[in-house]
Amino acid sequence: MSPVAALRLPLSDDLAAFVALLQRLGVPHRVSEESGEQVLWVPDEQFAQRVRELYAQYPGGLGGSELPPAAPRAASAGQLLAGLRSLPVTALVLLATFAVALASWFGDNLQLVSWLTFTDFRIQGDYAYFLPLADSLAAGQWWRPFSPMLVHFGVLHLAMNSLWFWELGRRIEGRQGSLMLLALTLLYSLVSNLAQYVFGGPAIFGGLSGVLYGLLGHCWLFQRLAPNAHFRLPPGVVGMMLIWLLVCLSGLIGALGFGQIANAAHVGGLLIGCVTGVLGGLLARRQR
Template sequence: MSIVAVLRLPLAVDLSGFVQLLQRMHVPHRVSEEAGEQVLWVPDAISEDVRSLYERYPAGDPEHQLDIPAAHANIQRPGFVEQLRHSPVTALILLLSMIVGAVTLLGENLDTMHWLTFLEFRVVGEYIHFTPLADSLAAGQWWRLVTPMLIHFGILHLAMNGMWYWELGRRIESRQGSINLLGLTLLFSLVSNYAQYYYGGPTLFGGLSGVLYGLLGHCWIYQLLSPNPAYRLPRGVLVMMLVWLLLCMSGLISMIGFGEIANAAHVGGLLVGCLTGLLGGLYSRRRLSVQ
């Protein structure tokens, strides 16, 4: 099923009412921003119906379910492969995480894992000796600043982080583009990794969770300043993530057997994510106000 751009409108045009109408009618769609315009994408098979619907009800219709033909109203949402095609960076990060998980045996294979950790290390007997970060950087191993995000310790760790990155990453990629998602992912990884190193000292840590809290903070603040359906997270999701952060910081999660939690990485990611959301949201709102 091919996806086509059915509407291209200035950013100043409020599409929220019409998007809510499409959501209520279960019409598969997505909205992106390209070259200073907002673009509405729908399956090719119903593009003419959606275009006609917008001509009649550009602000939506709060009272009735409108009459897209029944044959089209039941079209399924884009399949998994179609979603992958429209979210290449999200898919790439998840694929790399799975490859690293397989190569490192989910944290069990130290011989391969030491190439990706924040600090290079070697095992001597029962002890781990870490190489100072400055020595690794002087040797050109700059990738270590971000690659810990690809390391996971256990299948549950990988599955949970992968699920949330799939959810949040696709939102940002559809709203701000693949390059911006890649840049934000690398930035959040850098800040959260360094925060954990600065606070916790030379230890083994890894995972996408610092990046996830960055993506969460970015969507949260951006949406407050420049509302858009792509960043409209259910309130329960935000509350759950923040409560989980507080529980981890309290030490309760570690006490009940979940292992050590990289709390500094979570907090660092959340703070820098709120900052990028603030800057991005203010910039988006300013662009809307001058058009």
Template sequence: MSPVIALRAPLEEDLAPFITLLGNLGVPHRVAEQGNEQVLWVPDEHIAGQVRELYARVPGGDPNFQLVRAPVASSRPGFFAQAKHSPLTLIVLALTLLVALLTWGGEDYDVVRWLSFVDFQIEGQYIYFGTFAQVVDSGQWWRLLTPMLLHFGILHLAINSLWYWELGRRIEARQGALMLSLLTLWFGLASNVAQYVYGGPALFGGLSGVLYGLLGHCWLFQLLAPNAAYKLPRGVLVSMLIWLLICMTGVFELLQFGSIANAAHVGGLVAGCLSGLIGGLLARQFARR
């Protein structure tokens, strides 16, 4: 549930009596100054409509007016209720699961090679990668995006899927399915290209670059245009950034836990911060009108 604007009033208007009445009625609210106006925010449109009705009667307050509040859910919506409003998020996760099944968790290299950033051949114990020029010459442009659907192992798939569900549905709820699809493609492209440019031809994949893009988008957007959907617990942001720094130290490669596509993570985060910066500035500008 996202806060909505119930009233806008000139700066010179004294809203104090009306705000006092709202407090006496127990109506959650927040007043902010935007441009040359006072803006009154309330939790939902149901309350907003009644607040406007009250304000229309007597701006100074009517002691006999009673607000009829909508029932408040005792807990957050369940999975199916959230899924109903997050179709694009589910589609991306379904595609990721389908690719995981088709590639047997990244172990069927005959399928993986068609989805990797560049083609490769395995001869004995050696793997030989193609080049990006060959991708361009053959017109296999899907390779710029499909590595984000590749996952290597159940744990890799499960962690990334859970984070995409958590972050993706927030953006879909706040900015819509079309915006989430565009951002997912943008972050996937940015993270894949960053990894290839930095690390050269190699086998990499996963939604983690996209996840860092979603994180950066929510982070910067929320700083510039605060909203309930993008308000992440501070521990989430800090832990993911710390995890990124730990991965960049190379400790996991040193312990032979496998390679981590750090450039993809950084590329996704930078792309997400850029989109969050632009989106947040635009949202703040529209809110002032």
């Protein structure tokens, strides 16, 4: 099934509010820029007709919290599934993190965790002995530079990272496509994990945080260079995340007994995300 162009509008039209409305209604869609226009794509002509009718009634979205009277509530479950199908990489990454969290019981199953950490380890008594990364790679364990992003230690750790990946990942997948989000996720995971290994040494670390800071940096600078509705973050989000990064770097979180933070992974992810955001933003601005 080929996507259908539901709307073709000038680049000067701000679609942010209307896109937010479609997201609230669970309507699968993406926005692209072609020949000096912004094009809103949907899966089929039936969705296209509904979107055109909706845009005719609510071109500026909805200021309040109520849905349009014509929104069919009975179809909400189907719309949600359609929305997830339109974001396969976002859904797949979240599903994988949930599966690993449950299978490892949030990091307590060290035997399973040892297969997903950056470097393999063995537990002997009260100590963990780490094997050289080169030995693991030579044995064909090519997934290790990427797989720590799937490991989470605690329900709160998983919940916060999953919510942020959904918020940031779907923006990139909706704007730049599934393959781009997959490539960026693997790149950010590789760089952030490598940074943590280089600056923190062999250790048991994991989580999507490094990837999230990469996605944040990408959306932030892409939006600054080539503004578009998909990458526009709520006010204060970037500042809040940067302040949290500084708090973690200060060592305060560890001093308060909340565990050690993989700060090098956060910084590495943010830096590589800023690089891809600048490159992507410059390319998008040139295409315009």
